[in-house]
Amino acid sequence: MSLASPAIDTVFAALGDPTRRAIVERLAASEATMSEVAAPFAMSLSAVHQHIALLEGAGIVACEKRGRERWCRLDPRGLERVERWVGERRRLWERRLDALQLYLASGTAGTKTKKKRKRP
Amino acid sequence: MSLASPAIDTVFAALGDPTRRAIVERLAASEATMSEVAAPFAMSLSAVHQHIALLEGAGIVACEKRGRERWCRLDPRGLERVERWVGERRRLWERRLDALQLYLASGTAGTKTKKKRKRP
């Protein structure tokens, strides 16, 4: 029943493949059955099935069986986790850059890192 | 001289590997030389070198040689592209969900998709 979200590792690995990103792209437009998803690809249905299973395991896609068809749709929570992971790291680094800018602008550069130095 | 940014494909593939994400994580904290980056990992320096080269090729990390050391730091633009790609798809799908909610709430459900239907 998978209450815990899949390891972020799994999520990134899933998006690492171009076919799977194309599937995400397709499902961003609308939900679709497996055959519909598979149609544009030059590979067997079985291969696409495996890709979808992987996306499902990563929490990026959620599927539901209706009759003999499997309807697939995007699970925004999977993508959200990627955004958060990437965004957090980027902002962490950018804040550091900003701090450096301030530091350099303050004219303290070249003084090793003493507290403040009242100019002599 | 690489004016164009690397294919989004390359960027996602780069982040698909756990070691490389750990490197990103490390560099989000501060820039570092290759040896410093490599230190915590249980693999050869050569392997880490290859990972860093790949991250560089993907535009996620930017390096600069100072003397005999190679200093590496995060290039926020690489991560930003991932955020954008993922965010755009997620929002596209979520907007569609919202529209569906509205549609269902409007009491039009079950009427196939005619324009509006003034209630009879």
Added chain:
DNA sequence: TTGATATTTAAGAAAATACTTAAGTATGAG
């Protein structure tokens, strides 16, 4: 029931990745 459709599963070939070791090159210190 019988046949067609829509997956699903299993097993293995093929291709791509991640690592290793070993042998380079470049730079700094003495």
Added chain:
DNA sequence: CTCATACTTAAGTATTTTCTTAAATATCAA
């Protein structure tokens, strides 16, 4: 110049991933 440090590069092995074919299973329709 000589030695040690800090990477770099090349080549090959190992593992992982992707994709295929073939043989199920499940559902629908007549």
